[in-house]
Amino acid sequence: MNILAPSDEGLRRAAEALAAGLLVAFPTETVYGLGGDGFNRRALARIFAAKGRPRFDPLIIHIAGLDSLERIAATASLELRVRNKLDILCARLWPGPLTLILPKQPEVPDLATSGLPTVAVRFPDHRVAQRLIRLSTGAVAAPSANPFGYLSPTRAKHVQEQLGDQVAFIIDGGPCGIGVESTVLDMSAGSPRILRPGGTPRERIEEIIGAVEGPPVDPVRIFHSPGQLTSHYAPRTGLTLHRREEMIRLPYELSEAYLFFDRSSRDAWVQGPGRPCDGEPGWTETSRIHWLSEKGNLDEAAARLFDMLHELDRIGVSVIRAEWVPEAGLGAAINDRLSRAAAPTQIR
Ligand code: TXA
Ligand code: MG
Numbered sequence: 001m002n003i004l005a006p007s008d009e010g011l012r013r014a015a016e017a018l019a020a021g022l023l024v025a026f027p028t029e030t031v032y033g034l035g036g037d038g039f040n041r042r043a044l045a046r047i048f049a050a051k052g053r054p055r056f057d058p059l060i061i062h063i064a065g066l067d068s069l070e071r072i073a074a075t076a077s078l079e080l081r082v083r084n085k086l087d088i089l090c091a092r093l094w095p096g097p098l099t100l101i102l103p104k105q106p107e108v109p110d111l112a113t114s115g116l117p118t119v120a121v122r123f124p125d126h127r128v129a130q131r132l133i134r135l136s137t138g139a140v141a142a143p144s145a146n147p148f149g150y151l152s153p154t155r156a157k158h159v160q161e162q163l164g165d166q167v168a169f170i171i172d173g174g175p176c177g178i179g180v181e182s183t184v185l186d187m188s189a190g191s192p193r194i195l196r197p198g199g200t201p202r203e204r205i206e207e208i209i210g211a212v213e214g215p216p217v218d219p220v221r222i223f224h225s226p227g228q229l230t231s232h233y234a235p236r237t238g239l240t241l242h243r244r245e246e247m248i249r250l251p252y253e254l255s256e257a258y259l260f261f262d263r264s265s266r267d268a269w270v271q272g273p274g275r276p277c278d279g280e281p282g283w284t285e286t287s288r289i290h291w292l293s294e295k296g297n298l299d300e301a302a303a304r305l306f307d308m309l310h311e312l313d314r315i316g317v318s319v320i321r322a323e324w325v326p327e328a329g330l331g332a333a334i335n336d337r338l339s340r341a342a343a344p345t346q347i348r
Contacts, residue, residue, distance in 0.1 A: 002164070002167065002168065002169050002170060003156055003160065003169070003170045003171075003172050004169045004170065004171050004172065005171075005172060006027075006128040006131075006171050006172070006173050010169075010171060011128070011131055011132055011135055011171070012135065013169065014026070014132055014135075014168075014169050014171055015132060015135035015136050017168035017169055018035065018036065018037050018043070018132075018136040018137075018140065019037070019136065019137075020168075021036070021037065021040050021042045021043045021046070022036075022043070022046070022167075022168040023035065023036050023043065023046055023047060023050060023166065023167045023168060024036075024132070024167060024168055024169050024170075024171065025145040025153075025156070025159045025163065025167050025169070025170040025171065026128060026129055026132050026140075026142070026170075026171045026173070027126055027128050027129060027156070027171060027172070027173030027174070027176060028062075028124040028125075028126045028129045028142075028176065029096075029097060029124060029125045029126045029129075029176060029177050029178050029199070030097045030124070030176060030178045030179070030180060030181050030182050030198070030199050031144045031145070031152040031153055031154055031176055031179070031180070031181055031306065032144070032145040032152075032153040032154065032155070032156065032158070032159050032170075032176065033062065033124075033129070033140075033142030033143065033144065033145055034047055034050060034051065034142055034143055034144070034145035034159075034163065034166075034167065035062070035132070035140045035141065035142040036140070036141050036142070037136060037137050037139070037140065037141070038059075038061045038062075038072075038108070038109075038112060038137065038139035038140055038141040039107070039108075039109065039137055039139060040137075041109050041111055043141070044059070044109060044111040044112050044141055045111065047059065047141060047142075047143065048111075050163060050166035050167070051143060051146070051147055051148045051163070052147055052148045053143065053148040054148070055111070055114060056114050057114060057143075057148075058112065058113045058114040058116055058119075058120060059112050059113075059120070059141040059142065059143055060099050060120040060121070060122050060141070060142060060143065060182075061108065061112060061119060061120065061121050061122070061139050061140070061141050062121075062122050062123070062124055062129065062133055062139070062140045062141070062142050063121060063122070063123050063133065063138060063139060064123065064129075064130040064131075064133035064134045064138060065123070065134075065138075066090055066094065066123070068138045068139060069090070069121060070105075071105060071107070071138070071139065072102075072104070072105055072108055072119055072121050072139060073100075073102035073103060073104060073105060073119055073121055074102070074103045074104065074105050075102060075103070077103050078102070078103065078187070078188075079190070082187055082190070082192075085187070085192060085209040086100070086102070086187055088208055088209060089185075089187075089205070089208060089209060090123075092208050093200060093204070093205070093208070094123040094125075095123040095124055095125035095126075095130070096123070096124075096125045096199075096200060097124075097125070097178050097180075097181075097182040097183060097198055097199025097200050098122070098182055098183050098185060098198075098199075098200040098205075099120050099121065099122040099182045099183065099184045099185065099196075099198075100120070100121050100122070100185055100187050101118050101119070101120050101184065101185065101186040101187060101188050101195065102118060102119060102121060102187055102188055103117060103118055103119075103188055104116070104117060104118055104119035105119075112141050117188075118186075118188045120184065122182055126173065128171060128173040129173075132171065144181060145158075145159045145162070145163055145167075145170075146158070146159075146162055146163070147162055147163065149234060150162065150234065150235075150236075151234070151235055151306050151309050151310055151313065151341070152180075152181060152306050153306070153310075154175055154176040154179050154303075154306045154307050154310075155174075155175050155176075155307065156170050156171070156172035156173070156174075158306075158310055175303075175307070176303070177303060178199040178299075178302060178303060178330075179302045179303035179304065179305055179306060179307070180198055180199055180302045180305060180306075180330065180333040180334065180337060181196065181198045181199065181333075182196075182198045182199050182200065183196065183197060183198035183199060183200040183201075183202070183205070183333070184196035184198065185205065185212065186214075191212070191213055192205075192209065192212045192213070193212060193213040193214040194212055194213070194214040194215045195214060195215065196215065196336070197215055197332040197333040197336045198333045199302070199330070199333065201328075201329045201330055201332065201333075202332060203328070203329065215336070234340065234341045234343065235309050235310075235312070235313035235320065235341055236313055237257075237312065237313050237316075237317060237318075237319065237320050238318070238319045238320070239309075239319070239320040239321075239322055239338070239341045239342045240319060240320075240321055240322070240342060241322055241323075241324055241338055241339065241342050242321060242322070242323055242324070243323075243324055244261070244265055244268075244323055244324070247260065247265060247269065247321070247323040248265060248268040248269040248272045249269075249272055249273050250269065250321060251273075253318075255317055255318040255319075256288070256317055256318060256319050256320070256321055257288040257289070257290075257312045257315065257317040257319070257320045257321065258288065258289045258290070258320075258321050258322075259290050259291070259292065259308055259309075259312065259320060259321070259322040259323065260289075260290070260291040260292070260323050261291065261292055261293070261296060261301065261323045261324075261325045261326075262291050262292070262293050262294065262295060262296035262301075263291050263294045263295070263296075264296070265291065265323055266289065266291050287311075287315055288312070288315065288317060290308050290311070290312070292304050292305060292308065292325065292334075296326075298325065298326065298328065298329045298330045298331045298334065299329070299330055301325055301330070301331075301334055302330040302333060302334055305334055305337060305338075306337075309341065322338055322341075322342075324338065325338075
């Protein structure tokens with residue numbers, strides 16, 4: 001068993017493994033990361049190999065203090081206008097679920113950035129992550145700790161099931177509070193653009209620096225941020241998406257699983273034309289019927305999304321039928337992940 005508690009001793013052992021070029025999975029406020037020393041090329045190569053991730057998909061470098069930013073990113077080369085926005089974002093939203101794309105320093109290995117002139121930097125808002133990063137070189141490269149294309153892990157056990165034999169250690173920090181990956185914001189071009197909706201809502205960013213562009217309408221065409229390829233975050237079971245009106249009219253099938261946004265949708269379905277409770281055997285088998293948030297709270301829904309999908313993927317149903325959530329706040333990130341989970345099959 002290579003799971004460590006986030007104690008002083010546990011973190012010391014994990015930091016030693018990082019220093020030796022090995023991989024350590026660690027908790028952040030968004031999802032678990034698969035960490036390797038950001039300046040060690042062998043560690044970086046190990047990350048790509050462990051995930052089965054194509055080398056053209058660059059990594060995020062995690063830091064544990066604003067004083068480390070300049071070592072990674074050449075912010076002095078930004079236009080003054082952009083630089084001002086960057087300063088405000090760092091002051092107000094870091095540490096937090098926001099990754100910034102910035103011009104890279106030459107010392108950052110090309111392997112980390114897939115040869116791009118830019119680098120992704122993130123300062124996670126998680127005490128365990130921060131302590132681990134400080135105990136290492138202060139720059140930990142970490143993608144989400146899942147095999148390429150599969151659901152992101154929000155618990156140590158998800159990492160252990162998927163990548164347990166690829167890492168020296170997994171630090172167990174309990175379930176992740178936010179549950180969807182960070183928002184990726186490109187600050188390297190003239191005007192800020194969201195490349196991936198995530199844990200920091202667009203509304204929050206716009207409150208602070210004004211209007212931002214993106215995310216692109218047709219993500220399939222955008223190779224700028226390869227994590228935006230459609231078939232990402234996918235469970236092995238097929239997933240189809242339904243608007244609420246459609247979801248509450250679905251016929252109940254014993255071989256299918258249902259993921260509602262909130263309790264009221266699920267209740268409307270039970271009373272609707274599908275009438276799963278009317279004489280259908282086994283309808284109370286709740287392992288196949290879930291809702292993301294009892295009262296329709298989007299933050300709670302985000303925190304439970306990957307957990308529910310992991311759960312439903314495990315029970316062996318023919319299809320997972322999921323409901324779109326409202327687009328506001330973290331809803332944009334939830335809908336983005338749901339549509340990518342559905343991509344290999346069919347989006348309705
Ligand atoms: O919340 C998160 O961001 C988690 C935790 C572990 O921090 N990490 C994460 O990493 O989601 P990953 O590798 O799964 O996603 C990184 C995303 C990818 O979509 C990648 O293409 C994009 O960031 N990215 C990285 N460097 C980039 C760059 N220079 N330009 C554009 N996109 C970049
Ligand atoms: Mg990922």
